[in-house]
Amino acid sequence: MTRMTIVGKARYVFGSVIMIGVAPEYLAIWLVWRGASLVFPSWIYQWGDDKLYSLYQRLVLFFFETCTNLEVVLYGDAVDALKKRESVLYLANHQSTVDWLVADMISVRGGSLGHLRYVMKDTLQLMPLYGHYFYAHGCIYVKRGKFSQNKMIEALDYLRHPKIPTWLVIFPEGTRYYPGNPDVIQKAEQYAKDNNLPVLKHHLVPKTRGMWLVSRQLHDKIDAIYDVSVFYDGTVNKQGIRGNAPQLIDFLMGKCKKVHVHIRRIPMSEVPMEEEKVGKWLHQLYREKDELAENFFTPDSEKRNNVEKLLNGHKSSLNLWSTLSSFLFFSVLSVPFLCTKVGRQMYVNLLLYGSLGSYGWLVIRNVC
Incomplete structure (x- = not known):
């Protein structure tokens, strides 16, 4: 076993324990803020919650980017777009369980990490504590x-509030493009042929209903669409055949050294609102994404090997303190929970009753 493998496994175990283990502690902070903000307008609660969310996601980035020494390369409009402070529809290709983390990497560079909100499949409600929290976050x-x-x-209407800035993340393909599961790819290709749609080489057929609803409900709120295309280094083998993108464990193990991210900023005023027109617009967008993917x-x-030079890529590094500070915060926060009898009891109660309470709340609300 090589030294790199040992370090990778240690990082995976330690990082997983920390990121999952601080959930009850994070819940405790959130509950205090949720209770204190009940007397204030919803946007004030959301302002504080966004700060908390950013704090936790910086902990995640500490392990997934800082500790792995990941290299992020930006293309297209990325550098200029990330200087703006705007509400965004983040529309990206989907190929890995890491894709949501790339949204972290991009938004933190744009000063909007806390504003990330995802359109998520309903099974993620089953995550202890976080299943409920994600919904409360927006x-x-x-x-x-x-x-x-x-x-x-109903959920989109909440995000219409002018004082709730948002990066709403959508993966229109719904299912990951995963060469290891060719049946999904073949079904998508057949669906495209049967419905006279372009057959895509590197993406599945995008679903339009969610995109249309967002366009209709948030057209006046969203400033721009960030058309994001993510490419993980090492996905293509020596024979030129595309393989599976790295997943969460691979990433923490340090098996992906570089991520390429191309962003095209599209003003929301250029996006149609009618369902049929949105469908045509989205399919054309994915044809263009497919052409871009050919470069990678x-x-x-x-x-x-020369794609960075050909597409004018720019390496982007995070300041160490931006993620290390969060790791230190949660490390200090864990001390009273782990080292005192009262803290350990509180930890167990938060984990047990917090999980049961959050599941019950989601069932009663029937959020989807």
Whole structure:
């Protein structure tokens, strides 16, 4: 076993224990803020909650970016767009369980990490403590095959508030493009042929209903769409064949050394509101994303190796303190929970009753 493998496994175990283990402590802070903010308007609660969310996600980035020494390369409009402070519809390709973390990496560089909210599959409600918290943060749960338009509209209406800045993350493909599961890819290709849609080489057919609802409900709130295309280094083998993108464990193990992120900023005023037009617009967007992907998934190794130069890539590094400070905060916070009898009892109660309470709340609210 090489030294790199040992370090990677240690980082995976230690990082996982910390990121999951601080959940009850994070819940305790959130409950205090939630109670204290009940007498104030919703946007004040959301302001404080966004600060807390940013604090925790910086802890996540400490392990996934800082400790792995990950290199992030930005392309397109990324550098200029991230200087803005605006509400955004973050629309990205989907190929890995790490994709949501890349949204962390991009938004933190734009000073908007706390404003991230996701359109998420309903099974993520089952996550202890966090399942409920994500909804309270402004994320939107949707069911595959039983999509509730009214539920999504209700959630989107909350985000319309002018004092609640938002980066709403949508993966229109719904399912990950995963070469290891060719049946999904073949079904998408057949669906495209049957419905006279473009057959995509590097993406699944995007679903339009969620995108249309967001466009209709938040057209006046969202400043721009960030059309994000993510490419993980090492996905193509020596024979030029595309393989599976790295997943969460691979990432923590340090098996992905570089992430390429291309952003195209599209003013919301250019996005249609009618459902049929949104569908055509989205499919055309994915045809263009497919063309861009050819630069990264091409069998031409020389072209892949020179892609940064060809597309004018810019390496972007995080300040160490921006993530280390969060790790130190949660480390100090853990001391009274772990080293005192009262703290340990509180920890267990928060984990047990917090999980049961959050599940019950989600069932009663029937959020999707």
